[in-house]
Each structure stands twice: as C-alpha cells, then as structure tokens.
Amino acid sequence: MKTRKLFLFAISLLLFGLTANAQEKKNGKQKKDVVTFTVNMTCDNCKKRIEKNVSWEKGVKDLRVDLEKKAVTITYNPQKTTKEKLKTTIEKLEYTCEIAE
Numbered sequence: 001m002k003t004r005k006l007f008l009f010a011i012s013l014l015l016f017g018l019t020a021n022a023q024e025k026k027n028g029k030q031k032k033d034v035v036t037f038t039v040n041m042t043c044d045n046c047k048k049r050i051e052k053n054v055s056w057e058k059g060v061k062d063l064r065v066d067l068e069k070k071a072v073t074i075t076y077n078p079q080k081t082t083k084e085k086l087k088t089t090i091e092k093l094e095y096t097c098e099i100a101e
Helices: 002-027 044-054 083-092
Strands: 033-039 060-066 071-076 097-099
Touching (some): 044 060, 044 071, 083 097
Antiparallel strands (some): 033 097
16 A cells, blocks of 8 residues: 555656646747848838748748837847748738848
C-alpha cells in the first residue's frame, strides 16, 4: 500500500512538471523587430490593400500604414520572416517600396 502511494505521488509530480514546462515555452517572449517602408501608395484603397495582404504574412505581429507619410511600419518576428520577404510581399501588390532609414 505504501509503495502504491509513493508511485502515485511520483506520477503526479512528473505530470505537474511536464505541464509547467509547457507553460514556460508558451509564455516565453518572442523577439520582435520593426521595419518601416516608404511605399508609393496614393489613396485609401492602397492603404486597405496593404493592410489586408501584409497583415496575414507569416511572422507579422503589427502593421501600421500612414497614408500621409506614405509609410508602412511592420513589427515582425525575425525567426519567421525577414525585411526582404516583407518588401517582396509589398512589391507583389505592385507598389514600389524602399526600406526607410
């Protein structure tokens, strides 16, 4: 009977440890980078088109489009995408863009 309780206690600790480890991985902070592009957009439809298509790109965390400044600022996970891939995504929408310095 004593060994049975000890066995159940050991299994409980093991399961608790596994779930605690899984939580640590989910709550870990992911690295984020920010890039700003200068884009030749001219109207609200251009803005909406960029917001709609670029926001779904893998790794994009946040997207801000400023029509007056003709700027697109993207916060992204560098482990999932790159500045060049984001630039290519915008260019595929038939806009010319450059990385703003």
